[in-house]
Amino acid sequence: MLGSFLGWFFYLFDPLANLAIPPIQPQARLRPENNVPVAAEGPWEDIITGHYGVPPLIRIHDRDGIVKWKFERDDVQQDLPDEIRKCLYSSANDATELKWIRNGTAVAAVYSALALIINHTPDNPETDKLITWAICRDNEFLWNAHTLEPLPGDRMAVGTTGQRPWDGVLVYNTSEALPLDPSPPILQNVTGLRAIHGLIWDEAGSALWAAGTDFAADGSDPEPARATIHAYPFDEATGLLQADDAYVYRLDEPIRQEVEWGAGFSWWVGAHDLVPIPNQRKFLISEDHGLHAFDIPTGRFTEHNAAVADKYMPGFRVTTNDRHGVDGDGVFQELPYGDLKGFSIAPDGSFIYVQSLWQKYRGNHTSIVENGVYREINQGLEIYRSRWFGNIDGWPKPL
Numbered sequence: 001m002l003g004s005f006l007g008w009f010f011y012l013f014d015p016l017a018n019l020a021i022p023p024i025q026p027q028a029r030l031r032p033e034n035n036v037p038v039a040a041e042g043p044w045e046d047i048i049t050g051h052y053g054v055p056p057l058i059r060i061h062d063r064d065g066i067v068k069w070k071f072e073r074d075d076v077q078q079d080l081p082d083e084i085r086k087c088l089y090s091s092a093n094d095a096t097e098l099k100w101i102r103n104g105t106a107v108a109a110v111y112s113a114l115a116l117i118i119n120h121t122p123d124n125p126e127t128d129k130l131i132t133w134a135i136c137r138d139n140e141f142l143w144n145a146h147t148l149e150p151l152p153g154d155r156m157a158v159g160t161t162g163q164r165p166w167d168g169v170l171v172y173n174t175s176e177a178l179p180l181d182p183s184p185p186i187l188q189n190v191t192g193l194r195a196i197h198g199l200i201w202d203e204a205g206s207a208l209w210a211a212g213t214d215f216a217a218d219g220s221d222p223e224p225a226r227a228t229i230h231a232y233p234f235d236e237a238t239g240l241l242q243a244d245d246a247y248v249y250r251l252d253e254p255i256r257q258e259v260e261w262g263a264g265f266s267w268w269v270g271a272h273d274l275v276p277i278p279n280q281r282k283f284l285i286s287e288d289h290g291l292h293a294f295d296i297p298t299g300r301f302t303e304h305n306a307a308v309a310d311k312y313m314p315g316f317r318v319t320t321n322d323r324h325g326v327d328g329d330g331v332f333q334e335l336p337y338g339d340l341k342g343f344s345i346a347p348d349g350s351f352i353y354v355q356s357l358w359q360k361y362r363g364n365h366t367s368i369v370e371n372g373v374y375r376e377i378n379q380g381l382e383i384y385r386s387r388w389f390g391n392i393d394g395w396p397k398p399l
Contacts, residue, residue: 044346046389050095065377083182087113087136149199159196163216198274211271219266224254259325278347279394286340315372342385
């Protein structure tokens with residue numbers, strides 16, 4: 001236990017000392033000078049959804065909610081280190097993050113008290129649902145982790161989703177050749193971005209993008225916090241992410257979450273999800289109060305709220321009729337575009353989203369819009385995120 005603690009302490013304050021990472025070549029499929037064709041994905045029928053509960057549940061289903069594959073902790077039959085099994089069977093009911101990786105043969109997830117990779121090989125029962133990498137979140141650094149994202153070279157970035165100056169992104173080696181270790185070595189600790197809720201690998205730009213806040217979202221800092229996105233360029237020679245303030249982009253105004261939670265509420269509006277637009281160099285960013293579009297080449301936020309929905313999500317519908325309240329100045333406000341905890345846009349224009357219930361942290365269904373027509377699936381479930389289960393065109397995951 002002491003050794004594990006000292007390892008965390010060491011990396012917090014000197015994350016690169018004595019660190020030897022072999023050079024990693026990032027995927028070059030989308031770089032124009034290489035002229036490498038990338039096949040379009042599709043047909044975009046599969047959706048992955050996390051269901052909070054005891055036990056939590058991960059489901060892959062079609063557009064009608066018909067389940068094709070599921071994972072819950074009792075499906076795990078392999079021998080696990082005691083600490084990993086303990087975290088798998090913890091009282092945490094989390095199914096916070098779930099992502100398509102390794103060409104669809106695996107799922108990266110934040111599940112129960114773990115961040116982990118689970119095999120998705122339904123045609124091969126011997127390997128299906130095996131856990132190939134896991135780290136326990138039952139510690140002061142990862143307990144609130146909301147998201148993770150693969151990097152080149154079998155690395156995984158995990159957002160700590162904390163409020164302190166040393167919170168940010170931790171990078172791990174997820175090679176299947178390594179034995180399971182509940183506290184694997186930290187390859188890199190990138191500090192400074194608080195309350196990270198979204199991560200996405202940018203193949204064309206060879207960078208990891210993160211969405212969080214510049215200061216403590218819970219109001220514990222003397223400075224107000226703003227929703228912030230940060231790009232971390234990937235260094236090909238070292239395999240390390242580079243932190244540079246030149247790639248920090250903040251929304252203009254810090255806003256307290258008083259409309260939803262009442263006067264005097266200390267939390268600031270923060271980012272929730274970071275969603276690429278297929279085949280474009282643009283993101284959509286959701287936060288507690290609304291939606292925003294960000295153009296990567298210009299480094300500018302280009303549209304907000306209704307303009308975002310009209311342009312990129314036609315047919316969007318607020319999921320409940322009570323998303324309104326009074327701000328700290330006594331002004332009545334409607335927040336129809338707020339609290340999209342997770343959303344995802346397919347190349348055919350269809351999109352899915354989970355909007356939390358008013359004064360709740362999660363939603364009770366997945367909204368799906370096809371050809372501008374809105375409907376609901378997964379009704380009655382407690383859900384934080386649903387995503388298309390596939391490689392978004394123009395935004396492939398590392399191989």
